[in-house]
């Protein structure tokens with residue numbers, strides 16, 4: 001059986017990789033991912049200038065997942081482009097992803113110009129979960145701004161580009177977002193980012209567990225799998241077929257990957273479980289997915305991708 005896949009007309013020998021933000025903040029972590037069974041990696045979202053991020057504790061693992069308010073700590077986009085372009089030289093057959101995020105549309109344009117000038121030949125992921133102007137919701141929940149960003153971005157950036165989306169919870173929002181996304185030559189849509197502004201409590205100390213935002217933070221792990229599957233499938237149903245779906249959220253075993261692909265994902269990304277288990281997780285996940293495919297008589301992921309059945 002083969003777990004190979006394609007994204008943006010590029011081949012990947014495995015449909016499993018990391019989620020941006022996890023195990024991808026510096027050259028060491030990226031090199032560990034590069035040596036793992038993951039077929040590729042995506043960097044932490046790079047900004048125009050390096051950022052320290054929020055005060056710690058800013059990440060906390062729980063039995064069912066994680067909560068984080070990292071505050072976008074990163075080495076700056078230039079750093080990631082240098083590392084990835086160097087790794088790309090050494091492994092011309094591999095394809096890599098670089099994530100970036102600006103705090104307004106002008107910054108997004110500057111970031112993508114940097115990517116183009118650097119000679120990067122991989123795939124760009126634009127993180128739309130970024131905060132917008134104060135008083136407005138995060139970009140991904142501000143549909144007019146999403147439309148404006150994509151319109152502006154596609155005027156200048158010609159390489160393969162995908163967007164990382166926050167989770168949506170209303171069918172009308174799926175419809176409205178799909179209508180916008182279908183207007184643009186996107187390589188893919190990556191659903192979902194963490195579920196925003198959750199709260200985890202240490203009841204013995206009667207206290208929150210992360211310092212920033214009075215303990216409010218993005219939720220990942222088991223908590224978000226149903227939401228992730230729904231977002232993957234909702235966009236799979238609504239987007240034109242040349243916009244592929246990357247499924248992220250709640251993946252910690254082969255069954256979770258199988259379900260994301262059944263919902264329409266062409267690639268899956270692992271966050272919280274990777275943070276807990278480290279890059280060896282990719283060998284385990286690949287083994288488990290292959291075992292499921294063998295049991296069910298599937299040779300390749302196209303045999304079951306998007307084939308989720310409804311109840312008549």
Ligand SMILES: CC(C)(C)CCc1c(C(=O)O)[nH]c(=O)[nH]c1=O
Pocket residue numbers: 021045068069070071072073127129130131193194218
């Ligand atoms: C939440 C933002 C800081 C605006 C973007 C970076 C980010 C972070 C983060 O750096 O806090 N955490 C997430 O779970 N998802 C994200 O996209």
